[in-house]
Amino acid sequence: MRLHPLAADGLIAAALTTVAVLLGTEAVAQGWPALDPLAWTLVGLLTLPLVLRTRAPVTVCLAVHACWAAYVTLDYWPVVGSFGPMLAVYTVASLRPTRTAAACAALLAAVWIYAGLRSDSGAMASVAGQAVGFPLVLWRFGYVARRTGELTLRLRAEQADRARREVAEERVRIAREHDVVAHHIAVINVQAGLARFVFHSDARTAREALDTIEGASGEALAELRRMLGLLRADGVQGAEGAPAPGLGQLDEMVTRVRTGGVGVELRVTGTPRPLPPGVQLCVYRVVQEALTNVLKHAPGADASVELSYRAGEVTVSVTDDGPAEGPIPDTPAERGGHGLIGMRERAKLYGGTIAVGPRSEGGFGVRLTLPTPVQAARRGDTARE
DSSP: OOOOHHHHHHHHHHHHHHHHHHHHTTTGGGTSOOOOHHHHHHHHHHHGGGGGTTTSHHHHHHHHHHHHHHHHHTTOOGGGGSHHHHHHHHHHHHHSOHHHHHHHHHHHHHHHHHHHHHTTOSOHHHHHHHHHHHHHHHHHHHHHHHHHHHHHHHHHHHHHHHHHHHHHHHHHHHHHHHHHHHHHHHHHHHHHHHHHHSTTTOHHHHHHHHHHHHHHHHHHHHHHHHHHHHHSOTTOOOOTTOOOOOGGGHHHHHHHHHHTTOEEEEEEESOOOOOOHHHHHHHHHHHHHHHHHHHHHSTTOEEEEEEEEETTEEEEEEEEOOOTTSOOOOOHHHHHTHHHHHHHHHHHHTTOEEEEEEOTTSSEEEEEEEEOOHHHHHTTOOOOO
């Protein structure tokens, strides 16, 4: 469960206040004067400002140290007020530069030694050691936390930038291939118009235009085959020029995955109807990638594939219940990798949407929704929800 930073700091301040109150009730037993209303007020001023420690760390640190110095000057038990200043120093070290953190650590050491002198302690050597050791440990822990946070932010930024570059490169590659095909289609369009215009008046020119259309269409088909070969998923085996897989091959895919140790159930709802080959291929590839991720990242899990024919759209959902040995912490990027980018690009290509991520009840889920063409709707796209 994620808490708002201010709420988390409030809970920490409340916890430290509770500890200080419990220790304060033991002051007499430890040989110190009982805490009066003024002392309790100072205890509250030592811990409650920590609610704002991440918003104004230096200000809070100076304020609690000033209150602690006043508390010690009034000869109350110093231990009761020590927790707030220590947390304040750690916070400064985790959020501010090293010089600022070092100054706050030195302030903690100075007030600590001052408290030892006020108490007339016979163990000043121990007090001095604590005054040096505690600030150094707090500064070191805070520094490590700050560096870890900076590295985490940098890593996330690099991952996001790498994902953007991969998407851009994929789109440029697809666009480059489409430019070649678009050139041939433009030639075909022009030559078809010319052939129609001179069909009755100049048969020779019309035949030449038709020859050009034949050649350009052949080259366009060849370019399309090359482009589809570039976009074909890695590891797909098959004969050159074999027809693209579609919804009719989902049963075969599910059977193959079952042999890999994953219990897969395939359900079809709604009224099945013919869909364009591109839409079928998009659904097939998304299901293939999702089930591959189940095999890789959720060994022993049970998966479910549901294909739904709805009014104006077709939806496919692939869900699993998580690995048999318990949850494996991974991010969506780790779970899908480049395949996740490919699924999103396929969905965009056909005007659809895709949702990928962990499920609240456990496991992982992928849901793809694609609109169906008007022609498909006219042939029977009237399935009831």
